Amino acid sequence: MDRPEFYRFHNGEKAVQAFDAAEFDTRLAGLREIMAAAGVEACVFTSMHAIAYYSGFLYCAFGRPYGLIVTATQDVTISAGIDAGQPWRRSHGDNITYTDWTRDNYWRAILSVTGEGSVIGYEGDHLTLVQKAKLDEFLKPLKTVDVAPAIMRQRMHKSPAEIALIRHGAQVADVGGYAIRDAITVGAREIDVAMAGRDAMEAEIAKRFPDAEYRDTWVWFQSGVNTDGAHNPVTARALEIGDILSLNTFPMINAYYTALERTMFVREVDEASLKIWEANVAAHEYGMSLLKPGASCAEITHKINAFFDERQLLQYRTFGYGHSFGVLSHYYGREAGLELREDIDTVLEPGMVISMEPMLTIAQGNPGAGGYREHDILVITEDGNENITGYPYGPDFNVVG
CATH class of the missing domain: 3.90.230.10 (Creatinase/methionine aminopeptidase superfamily)
Known part of the structure; x- marks a missing residue:
């Protein structure tokens, strides 16, 4: 049996969000201005508040990591297989589901969006030391930039x-x-x-x-x-x-x-x-x-x-x-x-x-x-x-x- 590391499970129809698509597009446009000013090519968000703010999806971790990847052209939530299609239905943009079959499939799913060697933005007030080490190992960033203060100012x-x-x-x-x-x-x-x-x-x-x-x-x-x-x-x-x-x-x-x-x-x-x-x-x-x-x-x-x-x-x-x-x-x-x-x-x-x-x-x-x-x-x-x-x-x- 072929058991993938990650896949797209777009089950059902997109849910009605609290905000329309234009609202999320405006937030993402503001984020991309922040990214451009800091020279960031892709942001890896891991906190509930940042992911919810830019995508509308509020995750339930239960011991598993979740994410949102934003590049100049993409916004993709990363969710665990246990949640099936709900994260996609509740996300403004795309969604990738990672599986439990192999450890660190979460980071392999993220890598599929960011690629290696990019300048990566992350949340310094949320990403743990363990997960920061994983980011460095899998994404091999040219540089990492803490964008947490800037996105907090945007949310204010x-x-x-x-x-x-x-x-x-x-x-x-x-x-x-x-x-x-x-x-x-x-x-x-x-x-x-x-x-x-x-x-x-x-x-x-x-x-x-x-x-x-x-x-x-x-x-x-x-x-x-x-x-x-x-x-x-x-x-x-x-x-x-x-x-x-x-x-x-x-x-x-x-x-x-x-x-x-x-x-x-x-x-x-x-x-x-x-x-x-x-x-x-x-x-x-x-x-x-x-x-x-x-x-x-x-x-x-x-x-x-x-x-x-x-x-x-x-x-x-x-x-x-x-x-x-x-x-x-x-x-x-x-x-x-x-x-x-x-x-x-x-x-x-x-x-x-x-x-x-x-x-x-x-x-x-x-x-x-x-x-x-x-x-x-x-x-x-x-x-x-x-x-x-x-x-x-x-x-x-x-x-x-």
């Missing part, structure tokens, strides 16, 4: 089509928020409330995007001491009167992440907690007012730091004040060049999408103990910003149950 500027999708995501996040609010009662478990929000969002995504794949939408709903960290997993803790709560909804639509995050309390909020909460809300509103074209991430961060410092609260800040949105997730992708931190000098420009999310954490045993965080998504416009998050923040709406 959203097209109108991307902003339209992100806007849908923000609205879906609001749907999850309202479902969570309705599910909060004394005695309910974190997991029960979280599931209510997740189920509502998945149903809403399916209604808005009937041709999509549905995966990875989730909720972090935290209570009491569990609110102290932004990424604390859901537990089975039962809610009690006076608990501080952290509502966090995360719809995923075709690899695009959006979020809604709100501080809440069960039925009542004590005076010390209310004071901290109101101060964080004030910082949130102040921070949103600073998100304008021409302002740098570091400049905005220092101003919010000063706001908290004047109120003797800066010591309770735990991380940066916001980040970019687009093709990213809690387990893949991150546009680190657009985060509101002291060490990021990126200047805001129209078409960028960024959150404002100040958080204060007060340790257990102190008045107002818990984690306080508000989070809105804002599109940078020509003269300011547009807030696309609709769910209300603050004590007037979020003392519930």
